Amino acid sequence: MKAIWLIFSGDMRNLLRNAVAAVVVMGLVLVPPLYAWFTTLGFWDPYSNTGNIKVAVASNDEGYQSDLIPTRINAGEQVVSALRANDRFDWQFVTEQQATDGVDSGEYYAAMIIPKSFTADLMTVFSDHITDSAIIYYSNEKENAIAQRVTSTGASTLQETIDQTFTETVADVALSATSDLTNFMSGEGVLDYARTLESRLGSTVDETVAAADQAASYADLMASTASLVRASAEVLGQAGNAPDAVVPLIDQARGGLADATNALEEAESAGDSAMSSANASCDSLQQATNTAFATMADDPAVAADMLTAAAGDVQGLEQTYRALRDQLSAADPNSAALPAVDQAISDLQLLDQRLRQASGALASSSGSVDEARQKVQDSLNQARDSLASSQEVYQSTLKGELDSLADNLQAVGADTESLAASLKETASSLGNSADSLSQNLTDAETALRRTADTLTTTADELSHARDDLAAALDSGDVQEVRRIIGDNPSSVARFLSAPTQIVTHPVYPMDNNGSAMSPFYTSLCLWIGAIFMVALMSVQVSAQRQRQVREVVGRPLRQSELYLGRYGVFCVLGLLQALIVALGNVFFLGVECQHFWLYLAACCLASVVFTAIVYTLTVSFGNIGKALAIIGLVLQLGGAGGLMPVQMSAPFFQAVYPWLPFAHSMEAIQGAMAGIYGNHYLVSMGLLAAFLVPVLVLGLVLRRPIIRLNDWVLAKLDETKVV
Numbered sequence: 175m176k177a178i179w180l181i182f183s184g185d186m187r188n189l190l191r192n193a194v195a196a197v198v199v200m201g202l203v204l205v206p207p208l209y210a211w212f213t214t215l216g217f218w219d220p221y222s223n224t225g226n227i228k229v230a231v232a233s234n235d236e237g238y239q240s241d242l243i244p245t246r247i248n249a250g251e252q253v254v255s256a257l258r259a260n261d262r263f264d265w266q267f268v269t270e271q272q273a274t275d276g277v278d279s280g281e282y283y284a285a286m287i288i289p290k291s292f293t294a295d296l297m298t299v300f301s302d303h304i305t306d307s308a309i310i311y312y313s314n315e316k317e318n319a320i321a322q323r324v325t326s327t328g329a330s331t332l333q334e335t336i337d338q339t340f341t342e343t344v345a346d347v348a349l350s351a352t353s354d355l356t357n358f359m360s361g362e363g364v365l366d367y368a369r370t371l372e373s374r375l376g377s378t379v380d381e382t383v384a385a386a387d388q389a390a391s392y393a394d395l396m397a398s399t400a401s402l403v404r405a406s407a408e409v410l411g412q413a414g415n416a417p418d419a420v421v422p423l424i425d426q427a428r429g430g431l432a433d434a435t436n437a438l439e440e441a442e443s444a445g446d447s448a449m450s451s452a453n454a455s456c457d458s459l460q461q462a463t464n465t466a467f468a469t470m471a472d473d474p475a476v477a478a479d480m481l482t483a484a485a486g487d488v489q490g491l492e493q494t495y496r497a498l499r500d501q502l503s504a505a506d507p508n509s510a511a512l513p514a515v516d517q518a519i520s521d522l523q524l525l526d527q528r529l530r531q532a533s534g535a536l537a538s539s540s541g542s543v544d545e546a547r548q549k550v551q552d553s554l555n556q557a558r559d560s561l562a563s564s565q566e567v568y569q570s571t572l573k574g575e576l577d578s579l580a581d582n583l584q585a586v587g588a589d590t591e592s593l594a595a596s597l598k599e600t601a602s603s604l605g606n607s608a609d610s611l612s613q614n615l616t617d618a619e620t621a622l623r624r625t626a627d628t629l630t631t632t633a634d635e636l637s638h639a640r641d642d643l644a645a646a647l648d649s650g651d652v653q654e655v656r657r658i659i660g661d662n663p664s665s666v667a668r669f670l671s672a673p674t675q676i677v678t679h680p681v682y683p684m685d686n687n688g689s690a691m692s693p694f695y696t697s698l699c700l701w702i703g704a705i706f707m708v709a710l711m712s713v714q715v716s717a718q719r720q721r722q723v724r725e726v727v728g729r730p731l732r733q734s735e736l737y738l739g740r741y742g743v744f745c746v747l748g749l750l751q752a753l754i755v756a757l758g759n760v761f762f763l764g765v766e767c768q769h770f771w772l773y774l775a776a777c778c779l780a781s782v783v784f785t786a787i788v789y790t791l792t793v794s795f796g797n798i799g800k801a802l803a804i805i806g807l808v809l810q811l812g813g814a815g816g817l818m819p820v821q822m823s824a825p826f827f828q829a830v831y832p833w834l835p836f837a838h839s840m841e842a843i844q845g846a847m848a849g850i851y852g853n854h855y856l857v858s859m860g861l862l863a864a865f866l867v868p869v870l871v872l873g874l875v876l877r878r879p880i881i882r883l884n885d886w887v888l889a890k891l892d893e894t895k896v897v
Contacts, residue, residue: 177731180723181715181739188879189743198710202747206703207300207755208768210695214763217783229263229643230273230285238293249293277312285312379637386629393623485530492522521556669800682848689766692759694816700781701810703751704788705803713793715740734874737793741873744785752781766847772855773846780839784867787835790873796888810836838862 189195224673235250257265266282267272287310295307318458465480499515684690715723715736722732723739734778756777759765769772787806791799813820813835831837842858845851872880 177723177727177735178728178742180318181719181736182742184719184722185740185743186746199734199747202703202706202710203750203754206699206706207758209702210692210699210755211758211763212584213695213698214688214692214759214765215864217691218698218763219686225261226581227263228266228276228282230266230268230276231257231271231288232268232270232285233288233292234270235288236290236294238297247293247297250288253288265834274312277314280314283314286310287312373475375630376640379633379640382629382633386626386633388628390623391628393619397619485526488522488526492519493671494525495519495522524556527789543807573828602827618728625729627781682851683766684848685766689847691816692763692765693840694814694836696755696759696777696843697780697814697839698807698811698816699749700751700777700839701784701788701803701807701836703781704744704748704785705807707785708788708792708800708803709749711743713740713744713789723883735880737873737877739788740793744789745782748781748785751875768849769846772850773843775853776842776846776859779859779862780835780843783835783839783862783869786808786866786869786873790869794872794884796884798884798887810834815825816840835865 189199231254233250233254235248237246237248237250239246254267258267266276267757268276273282275289276282277285289308289310292307292309295305298305434694495515495518499512499519503512716733720731720736754775756774760767760770760773788803789801791802793799795802808828809830810816812835813823813830815831816836820831820837823831838858838861842855842862845855845858
């Protein structure tokens with residue numbers, strides 16, 4: 175810190191002791207504020223001087239006179255008369271040739287030519303074929319870009335003047351014709367005409383009353399229809415609840431379908447199990463009977479027991495088939511497999527009977543064993559054939575029928591769900607449509623009743639007018655009619671031509687254009703002042719000064735100390751520039767300033783940031799840094815929104831706008847001048863100060879490697895002996 179102070183204080187003493195250096199410093203401090211003041215004065219109130227801009231006007235209008243109204247109208251002459259009283263521009267009333275030649279030569283900034291058919295085209299508004307009236311506008315765009323925009327604004331003003339003049343003229347003519355009619359009515363022979371008018375007014379009143387009654391009748395019809403629709407909506411609402419009542423029934427049916435599907439699955443599973451066990455049982459029975467008859471000679475009792483056990487197996491197989499038959503009958507009473515299953519059960523009963531008879535014969539040693547054996551074998555073969563037949567029928571017919579029936583049940587279940595959803599959707603749609611139709615009918619009823627009321631009011635007014643006219647005719651007091659119409663048609667015409675006026679309430683008002691432009695030119699002069707300083711002052715501490723400071727501190731100086739020590743001089747001079755330009759703006763120019771101290775703070779912070787940016791670029795990159803500072807100036811001239819709103823600039827400038835220091839310095843200065851909204855001033859000051867972060871990172875951290883690169887670039891440039 176001591177080294178930084180020694181560098182800064184030594185630089186300040188050297189500047190103040192040297193007269194030439196003091197003069198240079200004075201110029202650095204005063205020239206940028208002078209630039210800001212003169213440019214601000216130049217734009218102080220330019221639009222109040224548009225009266226010096228020459229605009230040529232030539233009228234070739236031939237006017238117009240209709241067959242209905244014997245009054246000649248020349249809107250072109252009225253426009254010229256109105257412009258003669260207008261001092262917004264220096265209007266030059268010349269011929270068409272002089273106007274166009276003057277624009278070509280640059281004598282006039284613009285010219286406006288009123289064509290021959292101007293009034294005639296205006297009056298086509300009362301015909302079936304409307305023709306737009308046109309004014310030919312010439313502009314010399316090379317003379318001055320701003321003047322061209324100003325004169326085009328003048329053309330728009332002229333168009334508004336013409337529109338207003340046209341409306342005023344037409345209304346004036348119409349009211350004058352009415353006044354002429356009143357004067358005519360005060361003459362002889364007008365009573366018959368007045369009575370005819372009274373009669374027509376009576377007819378008009380009757381027709382208007384009839385129209386009002388008809389509109390009221392339609393309104394009653396709409397009301398009745400709306401009531402009917404609302405009643406229908408209630409019915410639909412009840413119908414809309416029907417799906418909710420049907421849903422439990424559908425759910426119950428869905429449950430029954432699920433039970434039926436489960437029953438089919440169980441039947442199919444039982445059938446598969448029965449078919450499988452039947453094959454195995456037949457093979458076991460065949461083996462058991464063979465074994466029993468083989469052991470008959472050795473041990474008849476054992477053989478009898480074996481046949482009894484085989485009979486028990488047959489009885490179990492019979493019970494399995496009986497259970498299968500019950501399930502098949504429950505699933506499909508008309509199944510083609512039932513006869514085959516019944517036949518298999520009958521054969522199994524016969525086989526069981528003969529096995530038991532054979533077992534009894536062996537146990538009692540009575541009867542022919544060979545005959546019993548043959549009967550058992552025949553019954554076994556017959557049962558095997560029946561089981562095979564039932565299995566074939568099951569596989570070929572019943573199993574497919576069960577699968578198809580299960581699929582149909584699933585489809586029915588899906589259809590019930592879809593049916594429930596469709597019922598709800600249909601009821602909801604019908605209810606919404608009824609509500610919408612009812613509302614539309616109610617709106618139509620309201621509109622018709624309003625129309626009926628308007629027609630009734632009109633009929634009453636016409637009736638009063640007829641009564642007044644009748645009274646005037648009876649008394650011969652035509653002056654009363656003139657009083658009702660009005661003796662001054664021109665005043666009424668002026669009101670009809672411009673019935674509304676715009677009342678402006680400025681927000682954060684600026685007294686003049688100079689105050690509005692001041693934030694931009696103040697920021698601009700501070701940036702230019704920083705460029706002047708790096709151009710006329712050295713950003714490097716000389717070797718002699720470094721030795722002097724090193725002898726005092728007793729150690730080598732760090733780059734950061736050299737950077738901050740020399741920047742102190744630039745910062746002080748920048749603050750002097752900011753204070754001088756700010757004080758001059760307020761007390762010399764008289765710009766708008768609501769918050770004086772905040773205004774000074776914004777100018778000072780802008781100067782600190784601008785000098786830091788320009789100084790750091792120069793000390794880091796040398797002449798290249800100065801060029802970068804100038805490029806930054808150019809970018810901010812076009813993209814900071816100082817001359818026109820940034821939204822009107824090119825997309826590139828709109829994209830870089832938030833990254834430009836001018837954008838935030840101008841917002842802070844504008845807030846202090848015209849008024850602050852919320853925390854906008856603090857946000858702008860914070861964003862402006864945030865530019866110091868990358869600047870200090872570059873100057874204190876990244877500058878060391880950049881110095882070596884910069885030295886190499888300077889060495890290469892020095893080799894050219896030109897740059």
